[in-house]
Amino acid sequence: MRDVAVYGVGTSVFGKQPEATVFDLAWQACAEALDDARVDRVDAVFAATVFEPTGTAQRILHGLGIAGVPVVVVENACASATIAYHEAYESIRRGRYEVVLAMGIEQMSSRITGAIQPQLSDPEGQMGFAQPARYAMAAQRYMYRYGVTPEQLAAVAVKNSENGAANDRARHQHALTVDQVLGSRMIADPLTLYQCCSISDGAAAAVLGPPRQGAADVSIRSSELVGGALWDYTTDDVPGFDIVRRAGRGAYQMADAVPDDVDVFEVHDAFTIGEIVSSEALGIVDPGLGAELVASGGSAVSGTRPINPSGGLLARGHPLGATGLAQVAEIVWQLRGRAGARQVAGAKLGLVETAGGGAAGLDWTACAVSILEGNGE
Amino acid sequence: MRDVAVYGVGTSVFGKQPEATVFDLAWQACAEALDDARVDRVDAVFAATVFEPTGTAQRILHGLGIAGVPVVVVENACASATIAYHEAYESIRRGRYEVVLAMGIEQMSSRITGAIQPQLSDPEGQMGFAQPARYAMAAQRYMYRYGVTPEQLAAVAVKNSENGAANDRARHQHALTVDQVLGSRMIADPLTLYQCCSISDGAAAAVLGPPRQGAADVSIRSSELVGGALWDYTTDDVPGFDIVRRAGRGAYQMADAVPDDVDVFEVHDAFTIGEIVSSEALGIVDPGLGAELVASGGSAVSGTRPINPSGGLLARGHPLGATGLAQVAEIVWQLRGRAGARQVAGAKLGLVETAGGGAAGLDWTACAVSILEGNGE
Numbered sequence: 001m002r003d004v005a006v007y008g009v010g011t012s013v014f015g016k017q018p019e020a021t022v023f024d025l026a027w028q029a030c031a032e033a034l035d036d037a038r039v040d041r042v043d044a045v046f047a048a049t050v051f052e053p054t055g056t057a058q059r060i061l062h063g064l065g066i067a068g069v070p071v072v073v074v075e076n077a078c079a080s081a082t083i084a085y086h087e088a089y090e091s092i093r094r095g096r097y098e099v100v101l102a103m104g105i106e107q108m109s110s111r112i113t114g115a116i117q118p119q120l121s122d123p124e125g126q127m128g129f130a131q132p133a134r135y136a137m138a139a140q141r142y143m144y145r146y147g148v149t150p151e152q153l154a155a156v157a158v159k160n161s162e163n164g165a166a167n168d169r170a171r172h173q174h175a176l177t178v179d180q181v182l183g184s185r186m187i188a189d190p191l192t193l194y195q196c197c198s199i200s201d202g203a204a205a206a207v208l209g210p211p212r213q214g215a216a217d218v219s220i221r222s223s224e225l226v227g228g229a230l231w232d233y234t235t236d237d238v239p240g241f242d243i244v245r246r247a248g249r250g251a252y253q254m255a256d257a258v259p260d261d262v263d264v265f266e267v268h269d270a271f272t273i274g275e276i277v278s279s280e281a282l283g284i285v286d287p288g289l290g291a292e293l294v295a296s297g298g299s300a301v302s303g304t305r306p307i308n309p310s311g312g313l314l315a316r317g318h319p320l321g322a323t324g325l326a327q328v329a330e331i332v333w334q335l336r337g338r339a340g341a342r343q344v345a346g347a348k349l350g351l352v353e354t355a356g357g358g359a360a361g362l363d364w365t366a367c368a369v370s371i372l373e374g375n376g377e
Numbered sequence: 378m379r380d381v382a383v384y385g386v387g388t389s390v391f392g393k394q395p396e397a398t399v400f401d402l403a404w405q406a407c408a409e410a411l412d413d414a415r416v417d418r419v420d421a422v423f424a425a426t427v428f429e430p431t432g433t434a435q436r437i438l439h440g441l442g443i444a445g446v447p448v449v450v451v452e453n454a455c456a457s458a459t460i461a462y463h464e465a466y467e468s469i470r471r472g473r474y475e476v477v478l479a480m481g482i483e484q485m486s487s488r489i490t491g492a493i494q495p496q497l498s499d500p501e502g503q504m505g506f507a508q509p510a511r512y513a514m515a516a517q518r519y520m521y522r523y524g525v526t527p528e529q530l531a532a533v534a535v536k537n538s539e540n541g542a543a544n545d546r547a548r549h550q551h552a553l554t555v556d557q558v559l560g561s562r563m564i565a566d567p568l569t570l571y572q573c574c575s576i577s578d579g580a581a582a583a584v585l586g587p588p589r590q591g592a593a594d595v596s597i598r599s600s601e602l603v604g605g606a607l608w609d610y611t612t613d614d615v616p617g618f619d620i621v622r623r624a625g626r627g628a629y630q631m632a633d634a635v636p637d638d639v640d641v642f643e644v645h646d647a648f649t650i651g652e653i654v655s656s657e658a659l660g661i662v663d664p665g666l667g668a669e670l671v672a673s674g675g676s677a678v679s680g681t682r683p684i685n686p687s688g689g690l691l692a693r694g695h696p697l698g699a700t701g702l703a704q705v706a707e708i709v710w711q712l713r714g715r716a717g718a719r720q721v722a723g724a725k726l727g728l729v730e731t732a733g734g735g736a737a738g739l740d741w742t743a744c745a746v747s748i749l750e751g752n753g754e
Contacts, residue, residue: 054427054454055734058604058741068605071743072460073452077431083449087464094471227435228445357432364435366448 004092005217006372007099007207008037009329014202014317015171022052022107022203026060029203029322030103034064037207038215043097045071046087048080048104049321051111060105075321078270079356080104081204082324082368088208089223089370103205104326106319112199131270131357132196134231136188138239139273143190145288148276150190152291154181156272157194159294160308163301164315166341171200171317195272200317204325206332216375218332221349222254223370230357230365239273243367244281244355251351251369252283259283262371263347264334265305266327268355269312278353279307282369301342309334309342324354324368335374349373381469382594383749384476384584385414386706391579391694392548399429399484399580403437406580406699407480411441414584415592420474422448423464425457425481426698428488437482452698455647456733457481458581459701459745465585466600466747480582481703483696489576508647508734509573511608513565515616516650520567522665525653527567529668531558533649534571536671537685540678541692543718548577548694572649577694581702583709593752595709598726599631600747607734607742616650620744621658621732628728628746629660636660639748640724641711642682643704645732646689655730656684659746678719686711686719701731701745712751726750 010032012025034042045066047057057073076083081104088100115130142148158178164170176194184193211217226247232240252258259282267282269275276290284305285293293299299307310316310330313323331350333339350372357365387409389402411419422443424434434450453460458481465477492507519525535555541547553571561570588594603624609617629635636659644659646652653667661682662670670676676684687693687707690700708727710716727749734742 050431054452055741058734062741067741068603070602070604071453071741072464072602075431075450075452076448087449090473091467094473096467096471225447225449226445227447357435364432364439364444364448 001093002095003211004089004208004220005211006220006328006332007039007209007217008033008035009206009332010036011169011204011326011329012202013169014200014319014326016109017201018110020201022056022105023060023063025107025201025203026103026105027063029205030064030101033205033207039099039207042066042069042099042101042207044069044091045101045103046084047071047073048075048084049073049106050075050077050080051108052105052321057105076366077356078268078320079324079354079366079368080321082352082354083225083366085206085325085328085370086223086225086368089220092208092210099207099209101205101207102325103203104322104324105203106321107201108199108319109201132188132191135271135273136191138231138277139190142239142273142277146291148291150182151178152295153190153272154178154195155295156269156275157181157314159300160269160312160314163309163342164311167311167316170311170315171198172311172315191271197270197313197318200319202317202319202322202326204322204329206325206328216336218335219373219375221257221371221373222251223368224250224254225366225368226250227364227366230355239277241277241281243365244278244353247367247369248282248353251371255371257349257371262349262351264309264331264344264350265307266310266330267307267353269308269314270318275307275312282351282353301344306344309339309344327352327354331372335372347374378470379472380588381466381585381597382588383597383705383709384416384586384594385410385412386583386709387413388546388581388703388706389579390546391577391696391703393486394578395487397578399433399482400437400440402484402578402580403480403482404440406582407441407478410582410584416476416584419443419446419476419478419584421446421468422478422480423461424448424450425452425461426450426483427452427454427457428485429482429698434482453743454733455645455697456701456731456743456745457698459729459731460602460743462583462702462705462747463600463602463745466597469585469587476584476586478582478584479702480580481699481701482580483698484578485576485696486578509565509568512648512650513568515608515654516567519616519650519654523668525668527559528555529672530567530649531555531572532672533646533652534558534691536677537646537689537691540686540719541688544688544693547688547692548575549688549692568648574647574690574695577696579694579696579699579703581699581706583702583705593713595712596750596752598634598748598750599628600745601627601631602743602745603627604741604743607732616654618654618658620742621655621730624744624746625659625730628748632748634726634748639726639728641686641708641721641727642684643687643707644684644730646685646691647695652684652689659728659730678721683721686716686721704729704731708749712749724751
């Protein structure tokens with residue numbers, strides 16, 4: 001098996017932009033990624049979307065002048081784009097293709113009004129047990145167990161809003177205060193509106209291939225995909241996140257790294273509690289200390305363990321099929337030292353983590369974790 | 378790279394069965410495939426669907442007691458299931474996973490009324506240029522060029538209806554006459570209703586893994602996935618089907634076989650003209666002789682070049698995300714000598730071909746071709 005690198009990345013602006021078609025968004029992201037990668041062809045495409053109809057990815061590629069190569073469209077809820085990236089990685093690593101485009105696309109605001117509704121065929125969905133309710137239950141239990149306060153929980157949204165304010169492609173670019181976060185409308189106690197990621201429109205892309213001589217490419221040290229239950233209903237360990245732990249363990253092992261080696265993280269903060277529990281599952285902090293890490297500024301861009309410098313799902317927005325590759329793009333920019341006002345100083349090793357479990361109550365979730373390394377350029 | 382075998386296959390009944398949920402259909406297909414394969418675990422799942430909402434495959438697996446393994450959902454229009462099969466094949470061949478479940482699912486009749494509508498965002502869709510119109514144009518040109526008659530075209534539907542009458546899992550199990558086919562409602566001249574495949578509900582599955590000692594497994598001699606234009610608008614060669622030719626060429630080469638070596642074919646007969654042109658693109662007959670082959674009985678189960686013994690998409694029905702794996706199941710049954718009244722005598726080598734190009738006018742299509750070999754058991 002051979003090494004794999006990211007040659008280039010690109011994203012559209014993320015936001016509520018119903019006037020932009022999915023083609024507008026995708027062409028922007030893919031053109032930037034292909035230009036950044038300095039390649040004149042790709043051998044295959046792995047595309048990700050949750051809601052776009054069949055043929056959308058192919059029509060995007062047609063418009064880009066990419067023709068005559070295999071295209072595989074993948075869907076795994078919120079982790080769709082990270083899985084497109086993972087499949088691209090595996091296809092190169094194992095010698096199936098040379099240069100591969102991974103792209104994630106989603107135009108949600110013209111299609112979905114309000115929140116994503118649970119499916120009525122789903123027993124948990126019938127009970128109204130959508131994602132906010134699920135995360136809220138975990139948050140309640142977590143707060144009870146570790147004595148965490150609503151203010152500490154809100155600190156995640158505050159930090160990510162500050163990071164988003166330095167990201168001109170983020171959906172939300174206004175720094176929030178703890179009072180603003182806690183004062184926003186209650187969605188599922190204790191999660192207020194500003195503690196939930198927003199439906200968004202966006203696209204992101206990456207071009208992957210075997211390492212090149214002297215290029216500004218970023219090495220993929222590891223990529224791990226696992227499936228299982230995100231939430232553990234069988235023990236008192238309600239936050240669960242065992243699959244994040246497993247995917248992280250696999251990715252660290254393959255990269256021959258430990259959590260302390262990693263300089264910057266993009267993790268799946270669909271809700272504030274998600275970032276806290278993920279940071280523990282990924283070994284960034286010990287269990288129970290995730291809230292303290294963020295409240296103390298430790299996970300700020302200037303902190304010792306920077307998490308979600310892009311603003312994360314909370315501030316960048318969460319167009320389901322695009323998010324994972326936007327996380328990859330942020331880490332690539334960070335490792336190249338080109339993240340502008342939100343640059344983590346001297347970042348050499350970065351980690352992407354995305355969990356995807358469907359819109360309605362699923363005990364079945366995918367988690368993908370990848371560790372990337374800059375070449376010091 | 379190592380060899381890959383099909384351990385077991387299964388399908389639901391295919392038909393218009395709005396009372397059956399996608400879970401009923403999928404559980405039936407997967408349980409049969411897992412039982413047939415005699416395995417007690419799988420390491421990963423590649424699932425295919427075009428219309429089912431996010432999370433459906435995972436909930437099906439949850440119900441089957443399959444948990445804790447990676448699941449990748451793929452979508453490539455009519456070729457979705459063949460691509461799930463191809464991704465499973467590649468993942469084993471290249472040492473990524475050991476035993477993999479590929480499954481295809483689609484519950485259409487409870488969701489789609491009438492024909493699949495073109496997308497209004499698609500310029501060709503706006504013109505009403507849906508699949509029947511496209512195939513009809515190719516049929517007109519083909520008939521003009523080769524002097525083929527409507528009766529010869531209808532012979533495909535007649536043959537496949539006869540095969541479907543011997544397949545108790547087919548949607549249509551009544552042998553049709555040429556008069557019945559030509560007398561059915563005109564959809565897109567010259568294609569009458571009975572020359573178009575039907576929206577259906579169904580599921581199909583296969584379990585793949587490395588070859589086992591002394592098992593009734595079927596070897597995968599090759600599997601090829603290509604992308605490109607199905608129709609050639611740039612020359613007089615309107616039927617085009619260049620991607621079928623390319624995928625076939627790749628599959629024959631990898632299998633070290635020529636078309637004459639293959640004893641039984643399952644090809645993508647979404648419309649009667651599709652089977653004719655595919656049979657030429659796959660080298661089963663010379664260009665221009667596809668209609669004569671079927672009209673003369675050469676592609677009947679008892680003929681020298683049996684095509685679509687299952688009844689094909691025309692008689693078995695076409696639940697988009699399930700079809701490719703139903704084709705694989707038919708070939709596996711044929712190569713094991715267990716196809717009952719529609720058994721092709723002494724079949725040793727079989728070929729599956731599926732093309733998938735979206736519901737609306739796309740110049741971009743996927744084509745997957747696989748050649749399988751029985752072990753003489």
